[in-house]
Every structure is written in C-alpha cells, then in structure tokens.
Amino acid sequence: MSTALAPSKIIISGEHFVVEGAPALVAAINLYVEVSAEERYDNHLRIETDYEGKKFVIKSTLNEKILDTAGGEKAKKFLRPVLRTIRKTFEFIEKSEGMNVYIYSKIPPSSGLGSSAAVFVATSASVCKRLTGLIDKEIVWKAAFEGERLVHKAPSGVDITISTYGGMLLYRKGEKPIMLQKSGKAIFLIATVGKRVPTGKIVERVLKLKSEFPSIINPIYMSANYLPIKIAEFLRKDDLYNAGRLININHELLSAVGVSTPRLDFFVNLSRRKGAYGSKLTGAGGGGAFFALVDDERKTKVFNSLSKRLKDVFEVTIVDEGVN
Numbered sequence: 001m002s003t004a005l006a007p008s009k010i011i012i013s014g015e016h017f018v019v020e021g022a023p024a025l026v027a028a029i030n031l032y033v034e035v036s037a038e039e040r041y042d043n044h045l046r047i048e049t050d051y052e053g054k055k056f057v058i059k060s061t062l063n064e065k066i067l068d069t070a071g072g073e074k075a076k077k078f079l080r081p082v083l084r085t086i087r088k089t090f091e092f093i094e095k096s097e098g099m100n101v102y103i104y105s106k107i108p109p110s111s112g113l114g115s116s117a118a119v120f121v122a123t124s125a126s127v128c129k130r131l132t133g134l135i136d137k138e139i140v141w142k143a144a145f146e147g148e149r150l151v152h153k154a155p156s157g158v159d160i161t162i163s164t165y166g167g168m169l170l171y172r173k174g175e176k177p178i179m180l181q182k183s184g185k186a187i188f189l190i191a192t193v194g195k196r197v198p199t200g201k202i203v204e205r206v207l208k209l210k211s212e213f214p215s216i217i218n219p220i221y222m223s224a225n226y227l228p229i230k231i232a233e234f235l236r237k238d239d240l241y242n243a244g245r246l247i248n249i250n251h252e253l254l255s256a257v258g259v260s261t262p263r264l265d266f267f268v269n270l271s272r273r274k275g276a277y278g279s280k281l282t283g284a285g286g287g288g289a290f291f292a293l294v295d296d297e298r299k300t301k302v303f304n305s306l307s308k309r310l311k312d313v314f315e316v317t318i319v320d321e322g323v324n
C-alpha cells in the first residue's frame with residue numbers, strides 16, 4: 001500500500017483575481033487528505049471514499065471507461081476527476097496497473113479550503129509512489145491540474161500548487177511560485193458558514209460580470225493586483241495592523257464582484273468587531289470559508305465568539321511541507 005498526504009490551503013489574498021493573471025498569496029494548512037493505492041489483480045481501477053457520511057465508489061478500466069458506481073450521480077461527479085488524475089499520472093510516468101484507491105479527507109468538503117485539489121494531489125502522489133517508489137512533484141502537479149480542469153474549466157492552478165509544494169507562497173498563473181517566510185505573530189482562525197456554490201459556477205459568474213462591465217470591474221482587478229504583495233510585505237514585518245486593513249479591503253473587493261454572501265459578511269464583520277486585525281472570505285466564496293487574522297493576545301475573544309455560533313472553528317498552522 002502506498003500512501004500520500006496532501007495539505008489544504010487558505011488563500012490569504014487574491015482568489016478569483018488570480019484566474020485572470022493577478023498574484024495570489026496562499027498558505028498550506030494542517031488539514032489533510034490521505035490517499036492510499038494498492039495493487040489489484042485485474043486491470044481495473046476502484047476508487048472509494050466517504051463523502052458526507054456516504055460511501056462513494058467508482059470502478060473503471062485503466063482508460064476511464066466507467067464500469068460501476070455506488071453513490072449515484074454524485075459519486076460519478078466527485079470521482080470522475082480523480083480517475084482523470086490517475087490516468088494522466090499513468091501517462092506521465094509511462095506505467096500503469098490495476099489499483100484500489102482509498103481517499104480519506106479531514107478537510108470540510110465544498111468549503112473553499114481546497115479539498116478537491118488536495119484529493120487530486122494526494123491521489124497522483126500515491127499512484128506515483130506505488131509505481132515508481134517516489135513522488136515526482138512536477139508530474140503530480142500536471143496530473144492534478146488535469147483533474148481540477150474537469151471540476152472547473154479555468155483553474156488558475158493555485159490550489160494544486162500549494163497542496164503540492166506547501167509553505168506560504170505568491171502564485172501567479174504560468175510563473176514559478178515565490179516561496180515566502182511565514183510571519184512569527186500571525187494566527188489564522190478559519191471557519192465555514194455552510195455549503196457553497198461550486199467553484200466552477202462562481203468563477204464563471206465573476207468572469208461574466210467582468211466581460212459585461214469591463215470599465216467598472218477592470219479597476220477592481222487592477223487594485224487586487226497589488227494586494228497580495230503588500231499583504232505579504234506587512235506579514236513578513238509582523239505588521240498585522242496594516243496586513244489586516246488590506247485583508248479587509250480584499251474582502252470588500254470580492255464582495256463587489258459578487259462572491260460574498262450576507263452570512264459571510266456577518267461573520268467577517270463579527271470577527272472584526274471582536275478584535276481581528278482583518279477578516280475575509282477565503283477560496284471561491286458563495287458561502288464556504290472565511291478567516292480572521294489575529295495574534296496570541298486577540299485570538300481568544302474572536303475564537304470564543306465565532307465558536308458560539310459556528311460548529312468548526314480551527315486555529316490553523318501554516319505547514320512547510322507539501323504532499324509527501
């Protein structure tokens with residue numbers, strides 16, 4: 001059995017704008033997906049996972065021809081991109097075999113914390129390890145990108161990049177990511193406000209708005225271009241006050257392009273009122289996750305207030321290592 005662990009992520013700044021070429025500031029966090037791959041004695045693939053308490057299974061040929069599923073259309077929708085990731089991994093390493101693949105996720109699904117990207121990355125890595133004895137991160141990235149493309153047509157690649165390489169980085173589409181030093185003082189509290197609109201739909205909606213009203217929306221993109229770099233600078237200097245001010249502006253820009261919700265706005269504002277330096281939605285929006293930037297002194301009041309109203313509030317740690 002070959003097992004790989006891939007981290008999820010928080011986008012500190014730059015989601016959506018990154019799809020059109022702006023930079024994003026993103027960090028890998030200590031919530032993981034674990035995938036194991038073992039040999040089968042026929043030429044089939046069988047993938048199994050628990051999704052929201054239900055068992056999903058898909059069985060296929062090595063060429064992605066689906067033979068059987070358990071869990072209906074939802075299982076197919078969720079696991080088809082995983083099959084694509086496996087087939088692409090076979091193609092890139094020029095080896096294949098029948099396998100059973102098991103996916104275990106600790107990441108709240110459909111929340112904007114990059115659970116599907118982490119599934120693709122961990123899957124490709126476990127298959128790579130099983131067939132070659134090691135994890136080639138370039139191959140994992142390329143194969144996971146193909147999986148992600150089935151989920152939404154225009155991914156920037158930020159989610160799979162951070163899950164593959166880990167740490168905290170500035171990412172711009174088509175460029176080599178820049179690894180950054182973590183801040184010593186910054187603490188990120190994250191929580192989810194419930195189910196959200198699928199990433200593909202919400203990305204499309206934003207792009208449509210931009211093409212309908214370019215003279216109004218383009219200046220928002222221009223301003224968003226500077227935010228991740230400035231926020232990274234302030235975090236590096238442990239200037240949480242100014243990092244937080246810009247994080248707040250980032251949330252309002254995302255709100256302006258229509259990806260916040262009244263519930264997200266409520267919790268972002270509550271975090272700020274309770275003392276967070278800044279708070280914003282993170283990921284694709286339309287529901288899902290947000291974070292509050294705090295330090296040791298300010299964290300308890302914000303944490304307690306969020307915990308009274310929301311089920312899972314996490315204090316996350318930024319992890320240096322990507323998939324392994």
Ligand code: MEV
Pocket residue numbers: 011014015016017018019112114154155156157158159199203283284
């Ligand atoms: C989703 O985690 C981030 C988005 O910017 C989409 C992407 O970059 O592919 C909304």
